[in-house]
Amino acid sequence: MPPAVEIVPVRSADQMALAYAIRRRVFIEEQGVPAELELDQDDLSALHVLAVADGQSIGCARMMLRPDGAKIGRMAVLADRRGRGVGRAVLLHLLTAARQYGAKRAYLHAQIAVEGFYLKSGFQPVGKVFDEAGIPHRKMILPL
Numbered sequence: 042m043p044p045a046v047e048i049v050p051v052r053s054a055d056q057m058a059l060a061y062a063i064r065r066r067v068f069i070e071e072q073g074v075p076a077e078l079e080l081d082q083d084d085l086s087a088l089h090v091l092a093v094a095d096g097q098s099i100g101c102a103r104m105m106l107r108p109d110g111a112k113i114g115r116m117a118v119l120a121d122r123r124g125r126g127v128g129r130a131v132l133l134h135l136l137t138a139a140r141q142y143g144a145k146r147a148y149l150h151a152q153i154a155v156e157g158f159y160l161k162s163g164f165q166p167v168g169k170v171f172d173e174a175g176i177p178h179r180k181m182i183l184p185l
């Protein structure tokens with residue numbers, strides 16, 4: 042059985058560095074997103090989380106609380122740890138946090154290739170496909 046995954050809020054610079062390292066591997070190295078687009082101003086205000094298994098950080102995500110809802114982004118699980126519920130655990134943790142903060146809905150810009158992942162947690166696509174960092178995306182929304 043794979044080790045249990047714990048989702049922890051990022052509270053230190055060291056933890057933030059671990060989240061950035063995962064994002065670098067997944068978005069910049071694996072998906073070819075330009076480094077200057079991967080890091081942005083939202084990182085300064087977002088709530089960041091890490092997925093930790095057996096003492097190793099294997100996934101991350103961030104969430105920004107905005108007037109129109111909680112925007113989730115930068116969801117990433119290391120390639121060799123996918124398909125075992127880590128992404129879902131991260132997403133559910135953020136949705137619980139969003140409800141606790143009083144957000145009325147969660148939304149995100151889903152890569153078309155992973156729409157199915159978000160559909161399984163109840164998100165619905167809205168609007169047209171658009172380009173973000175050279176990758177087709179569509180907005181998805183979940184009322185909370």
Ligand SMILES: CC(C)(COP(=O)(O)OP(=O)(O)OC[C@H]1O[C@@H](n2cnc3c(N)ncnc32)[C@H](O)[C@@H]1OP(=O)(O)O)[C@@H](O)C(=O)NCCC(=O)NCCS
Pocket residue numbers: 067115116117118119122123124125126127128129130150151152154155156157158159161
């Ligand atoms: C998207 C991502 C975070 C999913 O993480 P994961 O740990 O592999 O997902 P889980 O194992 O928790 O999957 C939960 C469910 O979604 C499904 N799922 C996962 N990835 C999917 C995909 N690409 N398409 C359709 N369904 C998918 C799983 O089969 C599982 O379904 P089940 O409930 O029937 O078992 C991960 O694939 C990833 O990091 N991808 C690269 C980065 C990326 O594209 N991030 C999203 C940016 S919008």
